[in-house]
Amino acid sequence: MERIPQGILDERTAASAFELTRHEPAEPLRLFVQYYWIVRWDLRGRQAHRQRVLPNLSVHVSFSRSASGVWGPGRDVFSYLLDGRDQVLGVRFHPGCFRSFAGRPAEERALPLADVFGPQAVETEAAVLAATGTAEMVRLTDELLGKDVPELDAAGAQARDAVRLIAGDPGLTRVGALACATGLSVRTLQRLFADQVGVSPKWAIRVYRLSDAARRIADDPALGHARLASELGYSDQAHFVRDFTAVVGTSPARYAHTQTGKRRPSRQTGRPPPSIQ
Numbered sequence: 001m002e003r004i005p006q007g008i009l010d011e012r013t014a015a016s017a018f019e020l021t022r023h024e025p026a027e028p029l030r031l032f033v034q035y036y037w038i039v040r041w042d043l044r045g046r047q048a049h050r051q052r053v054l055p056n057l058s059v060h061v062s063f064s065r066s067a068s069g070v071w072g073p074g075r076d077v078f079s080y081l082l083d084g085r086d087q088v089l090g091v092r093f094h095p096g097c098f099r100s101f102a103g104r105p106a107e108e109r110a111l112p113l114a115d116v117f118g119p120q121a122v123e124t125e126a127a128v129l130a131a132t133g134t135a136e137m138v139r140l141t142d143e144l145l146g147k148d149v150p151e152l153d154a155a156g157a158q159a160r161d162a163v164r165l166i167a168g169d170p171g172l173t174r175v176g177a178l179a180c181a182t183g184l185s186v187r188t189l190q191r192l193f194a195d196q197v198g199v200s201p202k203w204a205i206r207v208y209r210l211s212d213a214a215r216r217i218a219d220d221p222a223l224g225h226a227r228l229a230s231e232l233g234y235s236d237q238a239h240f241v242r243d244f245t246a247v248v249g250t251s252p253a254r255y256a257h258t259q260t261g262k263r264r265p266s267r268q269t270g271r272p273p274p275s276i277q
Contacts, residue, residue, distance in 0.1 A: 003167045003168075003170070003208060003211070003212065004034070004167065005054065005056045005057075005207055005208055005211030005212075006056075006211070006215075007053045007054030007055065007056055007211055007214070008020075008051070008053055008054075009051075009052040009053065009054060009077070009214060009248065009255075010052070010258055010259075011218055012218075012259065013049070014049075014051055017041060017043065017049035017051070017082060018039050018040060018041035018049070018051070018082055019039070019040045019041070020037060020038070020039050021037070021038050021134065022035045022036065022037050022038075023035060023036045023037075023038065023134065023138050024036075025091075025138075025141070025142060025145070026142040026146050028146060028149045029142065029145055029146055029149060031094075031097070031149075031152050032093055032094060032097045032098070032100070032101045032149070032152065033091055033092065033093055033094070033145070034058065034092045034093060034094050035092055036089060036090065036091055036092070036137075036138055036141060037089070037090045037092060038087065038088070038089050038090075038134060038137060039082075039087065039088045039090075040086075040087045041082045041085065041086065041087075042085040043082060043083060043084060043085070044084055044085050048081055048082060048083035049081075049082045049083075050079055050080070050081050050082070051079070051080050051081075051082060052077050052078070052079050052249075053077065053078045053079075053080070054077060054207070054210060054211055054214060054247065054248065055073065055074040055075055055076060055077065055078065055207060055247070056073065056095075056207060056211070057073050057095035057163060057197055057198075057199060057204055057207055058073065058092045058093050058094070058095055059071065059072055059073065059092075059093040059098035059106045059198070060090050060091065060092055060093070061090065061091035061093075061113070061116075061117075061145075062088060062089070062090045062091075063088065063089045063090075063113075063124070063125045063128040063129060063141075064088040064089075064090075064129075065086060065129060066080075066081075067080060067088075067110075068112075068113055068125055069110035069111055069112055069113060070102075070107075070110065070111040070112075070113065070115075070116045071110050072098075072106040072107045072108045072109070072110075072198045073095075073106060073108065073197065073198045073199050074108060075108070075199075075203070076247075077247065077248065077249055086129075087129065087131075087137075089128050089137050089138075089141060091141060091145065094160050094163075095159070095160065095163040095197050095204075096156055096157075096158075096159030096160040096162070096163055096196045096197045097152060097156050097159075097160055099155075099156060099195070099196055100150060100151070100152045100153045100155075100156035101149075101150060101152075102116055102117075103150075104116065105195065105196075105198065106196075106197065106198030107198065108198065113125055117144060117145075120144060121144060124140050124141065124143070124144040127140050128140050128141065155192065155195065155196055156196055158182075158192060158196075159192050159193065159195075159196035159197050161182070162178065162182050162184075162189065162192065162193070162201070163197065163204060165178060165181050165182065166178065166204055166205055166208055167208065169181075170208075170212060170232075170233075171233065172205070173205055173209065173232070173233030174205075174233075175189065175190075175201045175202050175205065178201055178205070179201075189201050206243065206247075209232050209233065209234075209243075210243065210244060210247050210248065212232060213228060213232060213240070213244055213252070214244075214248065214255070216228060217252060217255055217256045217259060218259045221256040221257070221259040222256075223256075225237055225240065225241065225252050225253070228240065228252075229241075240252070
């Protein structure tokens, strides 16, 4: 089954602070867009909540009062402060497909919506944030993105398929093995990822491994880390601990200590993407 790194850290606490739902885009957009995500919260009279999210390989377009923009794949945990009452809509592109769609490469820095989608994006942003229903938010986003949908070019399709190989095979933990699976040389694969995904294939594999690690620790805080390191393909436990700590910002042991409740999965609406059914 294809994995999609969601990356929400401390899911037990997150579940009590906000609601997350995912929605399919209009049919012509599905070649490029993995799904829309909508976050709603009402923390009036309650303490603000700072949510941390692991990096992933997708370009995200967000309509938000404090973080609107086009966000390329990052290398650091993303932090967002939820306060009062509000909502955010995000567009998650299939890794490797944004360049074909927008005619520009994925960038790590955030770009203003208007720079990528024109002045109408600012009007759409305001309308999405003012919308009173989910269907309206989705419709407005479909209208903005659904004009003149291009074809997915060969390089984008090749990059998308390479990422899907990683997503579909947890045992694929080396760039050389990925190169063999794609039929490309390591150098060609590295250029393809740099141009189309915005990160290296080595980092792409690392993202999936660490997302798997965080989820498995949340599911079973008592899981032995030596066993987990071995199952994730690390050469030893020390390497896994260093990797996890460098990206998540805390050791696996400390993270496990915070995961004392069961995760509550986000609610799906409509027909969810096959990869997360």
